[in-house]
Amino acid sequence: MADDERKRIEDEKKRKQAETDRKRAEVRARLEEASKAKKAKKGFMTPDRKKKLRLLLRKKAAEELKKEQERKAAERRRIIEERCGKPKNVDDANEAELKKIIRQYYDRVYICEGQKWDLEREVRKRDYEIADLNSQVNDLRGKFMKPTLKKVSKYENKFAKLQKKAAEFNFRNQLKQVKKKEFTLEEEDKEKKPDWSKKGPEEKKVKEEEVEA
Incomplete structure (x- = not known):
């Protein structure tokens, strides 16, 4: 009995292994066919x-x-x-035919201008009616049209202040520095006495004697 059971288990294992091998072979064959078809499409x-x-x-x-x-x-x-x-053929036309052609063109232009004016008036009227209806609808809803506001940067005032300070700083640096001595030179020169006044009394006496001689 034990031998029969062992044999049955081994047969079952072999059968499962054969089934697994068969499935693997089928999968491998499908993959090979798919790769061949892909290569054929590429080529x-x-x-x-x-x-x-x-x-x-x-x-x-x-x-x-x-x-x-x-x-x-x-x-x-x-x-x-x-x-x-x-x-119109105006090359071979005489004066009467030319006048007739010009009259036809004039009448045509006159009609077109009248139609144009009527259409423009109708468009303006429709625009006014649409704007009026929109305002009435907004009034009924309690909503008002917001006006378009200009976008202003919140950093604009700060930049303006910084630029103003920089301009003032540059202006101060460009000012010429003046020393006090530049204004006192002339006064000092005026206070200085001439060289002949610095001579002593003896030199003055010698000069007077030379003049008398």
């Missing part, structure tokens, strides 16, 4: 194919842009013809 867009694709995209974009420009030009011509009419 699909070669540099030549990328270059051709870029050229095709540029060509397609240029064609679309050209079509859009043609469409806008046609729409512009259509609107001009509706508003201004088709151009």
